[in-house]
Amino acid sequence: MELNQSLIIIVFVTAIALFIWSCYRRFRLVLLGRPENRFKDTGKRIRDVLYYAFGQRCTVSHGYFFGLNHLVLFWSFMILLIANTEFMLHGLFPYVSLSRLPPGVYHALLFLFDVASVLALLAICIAIIRRLAFPPSYIEAQSRDAFIILGLIAFLMVAFFGLHASEIANSGEEARYMPVSNFAASVFFSHIPVDNLSGYINAFWWIHAIVLLSFLNYLPYSKHMHILAAIPNLFFRSLTKVNTQKREDFKKGNTFGVGQIDQFTWKDLFDSYSCTECGRCSDNCPATNTGKLLNPRLVIHDIKVNVLKNGHLIDKKKEAILPLIGGGREGSIADQVLWACTTCGACMEVCPVFIEHVPKIVDMRRNMVEMNARVPDELLALFENFEQRSNPWGIIPAERIKWAAQADVKPFEVGMTEYLFFTGCFGAFDARSRKVTVAISRILNAAGISWGILGKDELCCGDSLRRLGNEFVFDRMVRENIKLFNEKGIKKIITMCPHCYNTLKNDYRQYGMELEVIHHTALVNDLIKAGKLKLNSAKYSGNVIFHDSCYLGRYNEIYEAPREVIASVTGQRPSEMEHCFDRSFCCGAGGGRMWMEESEGKRINVARVEEAMKKEPGMICVCCPYCMTMFEDGLKGMKADNRVLVLDIAEIVANVLI
Amino acid sequence: MLVVTCIKQVPDTTQVKVDPITGTLIREGVPFIINPFDTYALEESLRLKEKYGFHVAVISMGPPNTEVTLRKALSLGADEVILLSDRAFGGADTLATSMVLAEAIKKLGQKEEVAIVICGRQTIDGDTAQVGPGIATRLGYSQLTLVDRIENVDLKAKKIRVRRRLEGRHEIVETTLPAMIAVLREINRPRYPKVPMRLFAQDAPVTLWNNKVMGLREDTIGLKGSATQVRKIFSPQRERGEIIGDGSKNPQVAARLLIDRLKEKNLLSL
Amino acid sequence: MEEEKKLRKPRGAARLIPGKCIACGARCQSACPEDAIEMNNRGEPVINTEKCIGCRRCVKVCPAEALEMFYTPEEQKILAQIATSAKGMEAEEISIEQAAAIAEIKEYRGVWVFVEHTEGEPATVSWELLGVGAKLARSLDVELCSVVIGEKVEHLCQESFSYGASRVYLIDDAVFHYYRTETYYKAICHLVKKYRPEILLMGATGLGRDLAGAVATKLNTGLTADCTGLEIDDKGFLLQTRPAFGGNIMATIFTERTRPQMATVRPHVMLLPEKDPLQKGEIFRESFEIKEENVATKVLEVVNDQGRECDLAAAEVIVSGGRGMNGSENFSLLQQLADELGGVVGCSRAAVEAGWMPAERQVGQTGKTVRPKIYIACGISGAIQHLVGMQSSDIIIAINQDKQAPIFEVATYGIVGDVFQVVPAIINQIRELRTEKSCDLSGQISGKE
Structure with missing residues (x-):
């Protein structure tokens, strides 16, 4: 071994230097991104890392069986990290050795290493077999990258056993603490003459060393960069629900949205490095699942490829060679990919490393809308309608009051009325949704709540504009609304639509507007619980299912209130579809998709209605006017609208009011 | 070479409702907008700019707050905007309006040669489609209305070839420059303004030409220069929402009643 | 001083009657000789009573009768005194200039109708104009004349007579083969200057x-577009009534000082008069020198739209089908109805999504916005996305089985029933009526005058 010492030093130092240099080159590019503070509340961040990374909470949860495999691999890796660190240090500085530890500790470690190695080898075999025999649809299952990495790890484990088995065969030491290596020694090395064994030891040592160093140097260039980036990414995750997008500062000379990677924040770029391409996002994406071009995993992948292609050029203040938006090549994202997103948030909900897909997509939409005015035709009229008349259809504001003819309604009076009932554009204009608005008004009156409306003065909250990337007009609308709310002294708002709810609650907060916003499902549930509503006990005998609205459920974690209301009215909790709660499947109308054509692939609402029909419902309960429209539309398409009722939570309650 | 686009700021008439009891217009909250037909004219002039390198000047006659609409034209890419505003211009009918616009175009022509004047088909508040022809006649320009495609502009030969849409047919017409063309909304799809341009337009200069600058005879402009006068205004009778017959029990009778209604309204030629 | 004031009639000041201003475009401000009126952001006058001299010009000029005079209580007292003592202290004065102008316009006589045609094929609106023109001519006791310009168009003269004209001014020359603004407007101006008609009507096609705007500008006279009513008042002025403000109000307009009084009228507004082939009249053959080489505009090609892709936005009649049509094959039924009415077939988003109709036929938010004369919605429930694309149509006819369907909220006429029963009934009855008509030996339609 001593003969080799100088060679070892040369090889190790070169390899480690190379690794550090590779990491530096790659991770430095992250700093091209715009600044963003992700350090606040460090204590919670550390606790989260322990919980999510070392607890492997995200990989194992959500019913992913193979997440268990990852758990085994992760922990084996953690243990072997000690072994391999020692291996390298010992190679460089022979006096550094774990054997200097107290024998009890040392032997326990040896045992752990041995077991971890065999578990890792097993896990790798399972992973390889899985990829070969029954590859999951969502994984880049048979990529070269995957097999190289798996192969390297497997090889490393084999070398580990080779090294230790030959050492055991040679000296017999440590045999007691390394049962697997001992077994290997007895099988492979028992008939080999002792004199030759040192050759074997030497050879396995070098194999182990070279495989380890190769693995290390391959890492930064593969998708397995996540081994390095994932844990820091967990540390930097958003500590609150990602249910809004950031504001923009409309000053001359600024650029808006993201059209080039250096316009992302550093965290956005770091996200792309952390992605392992596990495909859970695309597995749950309503667009991907219905044959749209959008695949959230590929969006993140393309960002990473773009960073690697353009990063060094942008760093040197040179022109980028690969456009971020445009498509046609790996590393460039097509317009229609970005427009296909319903912003339902399913991708972010399942991502094990907390990548924030939706804000990135909206940022890129902003670039298309604000910097290039490159939008699908149908959005041109929509934007004009919002700007001119503050509603998506361009209907006369005076018609906002039309529904009030069928209800007992008062205008909101400054200092007199407690709650503003914000009907929203759908609730005010759409014939079907107006019935829901009327139902809510009846409930509010029955409960004796002090409420009023703004009538024709109500403005659109701006949800669709923000999700579609038209932040400039959104910004204006927010200011107008806030002015109106302040003038009227409005503090408490009841909304009919989850999109208004989320926007008024979470987006308006960025403007310093702290409102108490309540969605009608939550309010109705509270009123029932408090005994303020007298309901007829007529039970509904048919099968009722409930569809979670993304903006109420995933965005604001209101899952129980609507279910409890259904239970109070029908006497039983609703049945659940395959996709429900935080795994609910979007109706297809969010993120401004309501206003766009859906010509690619299967229609999302049809897919969702088909899923619902498997439960043979007599009634589908919704709590959002978008979902209402999409479900009714889908049912009509299947000619099932005469068999299945679609009702809002408020309607089922209003129907049984005494 | 200059393309001059004439636009008008109009009350959004689709938002105007008539009070069913008093018969008066409810104009409260009705915003002023760029005349929708003019957005196509503006877009076409911007496309000509991109294709042939014209300068685009946008002119509009109206009250001082028309500036808002002209800024919108700037945000879309107009090079120069001119507001023609003076109390002497007020109360103008189409004859007096075309006078001011034509004179403004002449004045622009003193700086740079005018090749094309583009107008929208008509305005949504006046619905006359007369101002464009008025401008062309006053300036002695070739007049091409109902244009749904500009086929070619030959700057050397000073010719323009367009497609016009007439009842039941199209014609391809060529004429010499300068020409006034009035465009249909089918000609293009107006662009959406980019945010940096909007920010620029917020405080970009808007040139004001009042009658001190224009120096027009007072009896040719405004109310005094108008040949037509409004004698009275009243609200039309409207019928809305009549369910005819019993279509499910007796479709034949319902059909008959419907045909009678159409015949009464002179909408069914037999 | 007290004495003097008593003798003088107080002039008062003008004020705005709330809610009546229509923001016509600052007529009052323009009429005010004292600059006492400023316009606010809503286009309404703000009257400075300090400056107002009570001349009443703004009150007179206001088309919406939104301005009135008001008097202080003292002034009212004086007014009452004057009213009891003397009457008619001020008569409307007519200046010498005005008198001359009135004398001049008296020289213009006769009602003219421009006969529009496409290479000899007349536009029906011209004959409708002869119908209303005859009434005007009778009121004024003048002749009804038509103007025929074109190449080989003499046959239109006889047709003019049979629809009521007693005189035709004919210009027949190869240069007038195609309609071109330049040649036609110059020819008409030539005729007007020569014969001085007091009224000139054209179709609002x-x-x-295109033509009327040029002629009126050249003649420096008043022109009113898209009239729906024409009549003569007691002073002999042509009162032209037309929709304004997007059809929300009607305005009656007249031309006071200049002649001819010009108006355009949309097709199908006036009734077609009975045709009497035996009627005769006088043809005035006129010539107007204009050389082809001096005409700047050339018609290079005429493309007939027959058989071309249908143009929803330009269609006057649209028959649309929705989900209630149940399948693509049933759209042929709608096509038949559209053919009978001279319209085209459109559809709702549902029909496109179901693959029954191509996307370019879609009416609505994400499709086309249309404004035809007649929109017939068959089996369309009227989702808001659809309504915004068609609700400004002149007449909306809804045929739907569900009487709760929102489409009935915007419909002018609604039929609650099965599309597959109602639509064939309409088609058959139109066909029957047409057969009856062609069987009618006189070949005439009974006008409803």
Whole structure:
């Protein structure tokens, strides 16, 4: 071994230097991104890392069986990290050795290493077999990258056993603490003459060393960069629900949205490095699942490829060679990919490393809308309608009051009325949704709540504009609304639509507007619980299912209130579809998709209605006017609208009011 | 070479409702907008700019707050905007309006040669489609209305070839420059303004030409220069929402009643 | 001083009657000789009573009768005194200039109708104009004349007579083969200057509006577009009634000082008069020198739209089908109805999504916005996305089984029933009526005058 010492030093130092240099080159590019503070509340961040990374909470949860495999691999890796660190240090500085530890500790470690190695080898075999025999649809299952990495790890484990088995065969030491290596020694090395064994030891040592160093140097260039980036990414995750997008500062000379990677924040770029391409996002994406071009995993992948292609050029203040938006090549994202997103948030909900897909997509939409005015035709009229008349259809504001003819309604009076009932554009204009608005008004009156409306003065909250990337007009609308709310002294708002709810609650907060916003499902549930509503006990005998609205459920974690209301009215909790709660499947109308054509692939609402029909419902309960429209539309398409009722939570309650 | 686009700021008439009891217009909250037909004219002039390198000047006659609409034209890419505003211009009918616009175009022509004047088909508040022809006649320009495609502009030969849409047919017409063309909304799809341009337009200069600058005879402009006068205004009778017959029990009778209604309204030629 | 004031009639000041201003475009401000009126952001006058001299010009000029005079209580007292003592202290004065102008316009006589045609094929609106023109001519006791310009168009003279004209001014020359603004407007101006008609009517078609605007500007006279009513008042003025403000109000307009009084009228507004082939009249053959080489505009090609892709936005009649049509094959039924009415077939988003109709036929938010004369919605429930694309149509006819369907909220006429029963009934009855008509030996339609 001593003969080799100088060679070892040369090889190790070169390899480690190379690794550090590779990491530096790659991770430095992250700093091209715009600044963003992700350090606040460090204590919670550390606790989260322990919980999510070392607890492997995200990989194992959500019913992913193979997440268990990852758990085994992760922990084996953690243990072997000690072994391999020692291996390298010992190679460089022979006096550094774990054997200097107290024998009890040392032997326990040896045992752990041995077991971890065999578990890792097993896990790798399972992973390889899985990829070969029954590859999951969502994984880049048979990529070269995957097999190289798996192969390297497997090889490393084999070398580990080779090294230790030959050492055991040679000296017999440590045999007691390394049962697997001992077994290997007895099988492979028992008939080999002792004199030759040192050759074997030497050879396995070098194999182990070279495989380890190769693995290390391959890492930064593969998708397995996540081994390095994932844990820091967990540390930097958003500590609150990602249910809004950031504001923009409309000053001359600024650029808006993201059209080039250096316009992302550093965290956005770091996200792309952390992605392992596990495909859970695309597995749950309503667009991907219905044959749209959008695949959230590929969006993140393309960002990473773009960073690697353009990063060094942008760093040197040179022109980028690969456009971020445009498509046609790996590393460039097509317009229609970005427009296909319903912003339902399913991708972010399942991502094990907390990548924030939706804000990135909206940022890129902003670039298309604000910097290039490159939008699908149908959005041109929509934007004009919002700007001119503050509603998506361009209907006369005076018609906002039309529904009030069928209800007992008062205008909101400054200092007199407690709650503003914000009907929203759908609730005010759409014939079907107006019935829901009327139902809510009846409930509010029955409960004796002090409420009023703004009538024709109500403005659109701006949800669709923000999700579609038209932040400039959104910004204006927010200011107008806030002015109106302040003038009227409005503090408490009841909304009919989850999109208004989320926007008024979470987006308006960025403007310093702290409102108490309540969605009608939550309010109705509270009123029932408090005994303020007298309901007829007529039970509904048919099968009722409930569809979670993304903006109420995933965005604001209101899952129980609507279910409890259904239970109070029908006497039983609703049945659940395959996709429900935080795994609910979007109706297809969010993120401004309501206003766009859906010509690619299967229609999302049809897919969702088909899923619902498997439960043979007599009634589908919704709590959002978008979902209402999409479900009714889908049912009509299947000619099932005469068999299945679609009702809002408020309607089922209003129907049984005494 | 200059393309001059004439636009008008109009009350959004689709938002105007008539009070069913008093018969008066409810104009409260009705915003002023760029005349929708003019957005196509503006877009076409911007496309000509991109294709042939014209300068685009946008002119509009109206009250001082028309500036808002002209800024919108700037945000879309107009090079120069001119507001023609003076109390002497007020109360103008189409004859007096075309006078001011034509004179403004002449004045622009003193700086740079005018090749094309583009107008929208008509305005949504006046619905006359007369101002464009008025401008062309006053300036002695070739007049091409109902244009749904500009086929070619030959700057050397000073010719323009367009497609016009007439009842039941199209014609391809060529004429010499300068020409006034009035465009249909089918000609293009107006662009959406980019945010940096909007920010620029917020405080970009808007040139004001009042009658001190224009120096027009007072009896040719405004109310005094108008040949037509409004004698009275009243609200039309409207019928809305009549369910005819019993279509499910007796479709034949319902059909008959419907045909009678159409015949009464002179909408069914037999 | 007290004495003097008593003798003088107080002039008062003008004020705005709330809610009546229509923001016509600052007529009052323009009429005010004292600059006492400023316009606010809503286009309404703000009257400075300090400056107002009570001349009443703004009150007179206001088309919406939104301005009135008001007097202080003292002034009212004086007014009451004056009213009891003397009457008619001030008569409307007519200046010498005005008198001359009135004398001049008296020289213009006769009602003219421009006969529009496409290479000899007349536009029906011209004959409708002869119908209303005859009434005007009778009121004024003048002749009804038509103007025929074109190449080989003499046959239109006889047709003019049979629809009521007693005189035709004919210009027949190869240079007038195609309609071109330049040649036509110059020819008409030539005739007007020569014969001085007091009224000149044209169809409010694409061609008519193109021509009328040019003629009126050249003659420096008043022109009113798209009239729906024409009549003569007691002073002999042509009162032209037309929709304004997007059809929300009607305005009656007249031309006071200049002649001819010009108006355009949309097709199908006036009734077609009975045709009497035996009627005769006088043809005035006129010539107007204009050389082809001096005409700047050349018609290079005429493309007939027959058989071309249908143009929803330009269609006057649209028959649309929705989900209630149950399948693509049933759209042929709608096509038949559209053919009978001279319209085209459109559809709702549902029909496109179901694959029954191509996307370019879609009416609505994400499709086309249309404004035809007649929109017939068959089996369309009227989702808001659809309504915004068609609700400004002149007449909306809804045929739907569900009487709760929102489409009935915007419909002018609604039929609650099965599309597959109602639509064939309509088609058959139109066909029957047409057969009856062609069987009628006189070949005439009984006008409803």
